[in-house]
Amino acid sequence: MARAPSSILIFLRQNPRARQNPNTQIRYHTTETKECDFTEVAQQICKIIRTKPRWEQTLPSEYPSFNFSDPQFFTELLKLQKNVLLSLRFFFWLRSHNGFSPDPISCKALFSALVEAKACNAAKSFLEHTSFSPEPASLESYIQCLCEGGYIQDAIDVFYRLKEAGVCPAIMTWNAALSGCLKVRRTDIIWKLYQEMIECGVVADVDVETVGYLIQAFCADNRVSEGYELLRQVLVNGLVPENAAFNTLISGFCKEKQYTRVSELLHTMIAKNCVPDNYTYQGVINWLCKKGKGLEGLRVFNDLKDRGYAPDIAMYTTMIHGLCTMGWLGEARKLWFEMIEKGYHPNEYTYNTMIHGFCKIDNFEEAKTLYKEMCNKGYKETTVSYNAMMTGLCLHGRTDEAYRLFQEMHQKGIVRDLITYNTVIQGFCKEGKIVESMNLFRELLAQGLQPSAYSYTPLIEKLCQVGAVQEAKGLWNDMKNIGLEPIVGTHDYIIIGLCDQGDAAEGMEWFIEMLNSKLKPKQDTLGILVECLTQRDRLDDSLLVLEFMFRTGYALEKGICHSLVNKLCWEDNHFVENCLGEILEGK
DNA sequence: CGGCGGGGCA
Numbered sequence: 295m296a297r298a299p300s301s302i303l304i305f306l307r308q309n310p311r312a313r314q315n316p317n318t319q320i321r322y323h324t325t326e327t328k329e330c331d332f333t334e335v336a337q338q339i340c341k342i343i344r345t346k347p348r349w350e351q352t353l354p355s356e357y358p359s360f361n362f363s364d365p366q367f368f369t370e371l372l373k374l375q376k377n378v379l380l381s382l383r384f385f386f387w388l389r390s391h392n393g394f395s396p397d398p399i400s401c402k403a404l405f406s407a408l409v410e411a412k413a414c415n416a417a418k419s420f421l422e423h424t425s426f427s428p429e430p431a432s433l434e435s436y437i438q439c440l441c442e443g444g445y446i447q448d449a450i451d452v453f454y455r456l457k458e459a460g461v462c463p464a465i466m467t468w469n470a471a472l473s474g475c476l477k478v479r480r481t482d483i484i485w486k487l488y489q490e491m492i493e494c495g496v497v498a499d500v501d502v503e504t505v506g507y508l509i510q511a512f513c514a515d516n517r518v519s520e521g522y523e524l525l526r527q528v529l530v531n532g533l534v535p536e537n538a539a540f541n542t543l544i545s546g547f548c549k550e551k552q553y554t555r556v557s558e559l560l561h562t563m564i565a566k567n568c569v570p571d572n573y574t575y576q577g578v579i580n581w582l583c584k585k586g587k588g589l590e591g592l593r594v595f596n597d598l599k600d601r602g603y604a605p606d607i608a609m610y611t612t613m614i615h616g617l618c619t620m621g622w623l624g625e626a627r628k629l630w631f632e633m634i635e636k637g638y639h640p641n642e643y644t645y646n647t648m649i650h651g652f653c654k655i656d657n658f659e660e661a662k663t664l665y666k667e668m669c670n671k672g673y674k675e676t677t678v679s680y681n682a683m684m685t686g687l688c689l690h691g692r693t694d695e696a697y698r699l700f701q702e703m704h705q706k707g708i709v710r711d712l713i714t715y716n717t718v719i720q721g722f723c724k725e726g727k728i729v730e731s732m733n734l735f736r737e738l739l740a741q742g743l744q745p746s747a748y749s750y751t752p753l754i755e756k757l758c759q760v761g762a763v764q765e766a767k768g769l770w771n772d773m774k775n776i777g778l779e780p781i782v783g784t785h786d787y788i789i790i791g792l793c794d795q796g797d798a799a800e801g802m803e804w805f806i807e808m809l810n811s812k813l814k815p816k817q818d819t820l821g822i823l824v825e826c827l828t829q830r831d832r833l834d835d836s837l838l839v840l841e842f843m844f845r846t847g848y849a850l851e852k853g854i855c856h857s858l859v860n861k862l863c864w865e866d867n868h869f870v871e872n873c874l875g876e877i878l879e880g881k
Numbered sequence: 882c883g884g885c886g887g888g889g890c891a
Contacts, residue, residue: 473882503882510882538882545884573884580885608885615886646886681887713888720888748889755890783890816891 336370343380350387368400378407382416386423401426409435414443430456434467441474446483449474453490462494465501472507476514484511502528506539518546522555534566537574544577548584556581576609583616591616592625607638611647618651626651642673646682653686661686675706681713688721696721697730712743723752728760747778754784758791766791786819793826801826802835809842817848825854828861836861 343349368385375381385404388394405428408417417436420426428436433452440449449471456463468491475484488508491497505528512521522543528535540563547555560578563570570578575598582591595613598605605613610633617626630640630648640648645668652661661683669675680703687696700718703710715738722731731753738745750773757766766788773780785808792801801823808815815823820843827836836858843850850858 476882506882513883536882538884542883548884571883576884606884611885613885641885643886648886650887676887678887683887685887711887716888746889751890781890786890 333370333374336367336374339371339384340374343375343384344377365397365399368397369403372400372403372407378404378411378413379416382408382413382420396424396426398426402428402432406432406435409439412439412442414440414445414448418445418448430459430461430463434463437463437467438470441470444474444478446471446474446478446480450483450487453487457490457494462496465496465499465504468496469501469503469507472504472511476507476510479514481511481515484508502533502535505533506535509535509539510542513542513546516546518543518550518552518555521546522559529562529566534568537563537568537571540568541571541573541577544574544581548577548581551584553581553585572606572609575603575605576612579609579616580612583612583619588616588620588622604636607633607641607644610638611641611644614644614651615647618647618654621655623651623655623657639671640668642668642676642679645673646676646678649679650682650686653683654689656686656690658686675708677703677709677711677714680708681711681717684714684721685717688717688724691725693718693721693725693727710741712738712746712749715741715743716746716748719749720752723756726756726760728753728756728762731756745773745776745778747773747781747784750778751781751784751787755787758787758794761791761795763788763791763795763797782813783816785813786816789815789819790822793822796826796830798823798826798830798832798835802832802839805839814846817843820848821851821854824850824858828854828858831861833858833862 342352346352368388371384372378372381375384381404385396385400389396401424405417405420405426408420409432417439421428433456437449437452440446440452453463453471468487471487472484475481475487484507491500505524509521509524512518512524521539525535525539525543540559544556544559547553547559556577560574563574568574575594579591579594582588582594592613595605595609598609610629614626614629614633617623617629626648630644633644634640645664649661649664649668652658652664665679665683668679680699684696684699687693687699696718700710700714703714715734719731719734719738722728722734735745735749735753738749750769754766754769757763757769770780770784770788785804789801789804789808792798792804805815805820805823820839824836824839824843827833827839840850840858
């Protein structure tokens, strides 16, 4: 049996406070001069450092004969002392006293204990303040510990340390790192790590967990389809990722309005016996609501409740949002209170959803009350909360108020994003304030924001309406030049604008262009085009358009029909018969 | 592990 340092016993005897402890008293009486094992001494030290906050002063360096240098002693202490941070403190104290020089065994035991206790900072500081160099297996655990604590950069450093030592970590360690990166939204590091995985050949060990993280990383980077592709590949290979992968894809596709994919994913889940969880149900309800089947969403939601399942805050928020979209504010409000009753307090999402709901039905009183409540609860005003109010205001012809908020955002330093600009541009256009709209549009570009097709459309529409077709065409070209596809209906505005100016020839060109692009002009647009062509005596073209209209199932307004027939009769009776005959046959 | 909010032709 190893010899215990007798000095500790002297210390205990001389320290009255320590002696009040029954255990120490026993030691005092029975082991004063005898030998005792490390366990006993470690027990005593353990108790002291646990119960005496200022033990550093009562375990003074005046006892130079302390000899704790035997690795067994510290290892013993570590086993007994459940609070590893206290052990670390004792370790550092020991080191600065009595010539205690940390031995590798103690160091390893302490480091492992710190890592096991997920004490990232303590482990980091331990490595920094000692010359201890853990072996690869310890470093792998350390990586996992760092990742869980969110210290990704430190974890990556350790990865490179291992790499330099020629060690390729196990798949578990890689997975921990991938998971950690996801948590702090560092997908850039994920892809770098994945590259490393390929290089060191560990990809052969990739498991469902890895696949799940990679799929989530794709989704986080808005590369949902690539994530889906990966899922399909691993399914072929017989691997079924965990629900999280499916759920993330469902939510990603829901955002992209790829509802067919959502449906496919749900079918796959069923086929693979994946039991739906909170996230799946939330995704399903969201999917149903977003594709206009809010009623079905509500049924799923109510079924869940009937089955004794308690929806959580996100599910409530999704359902409230769905009901608001359907205009069922009363039902939405009922769920709001039900949710609160069940102990879920509205979060930022819930507030914004409900506020937006009230704005949409022109109930700004209620919206503003909720807005204030949200601020009072400590939720910050955000781009989203402002946008919600502003879209509501613009929707109800209160663009000036919206614009005041737009300026307020700037004063408060809240970022104005593309949606903010598009909303106000659209609002101004709707009220015919084209100059203001154009100014905002230029400001949008000046801010370095990438405009979307929806930034251009209201401007093009309004410019055409006020006869500024050339300017509209200029915007159209700008839009095409930066690779944006015009949204449905934009061609129509230009055709109508051209016809309004009597430019039937160019109107016809745009019509042909639409046909070539497989786009379908609106009925009214074509009516106007026919009328314009007729007035300009371009009867062949009129009939061409007319033929398209009949083929599409469109009707021609009586007045326009009359003037066309009149014109045709005036020109050449026989020709009319032929053409109309052909058109009717074609029908 | 994660999900929920603001826009968008008629």
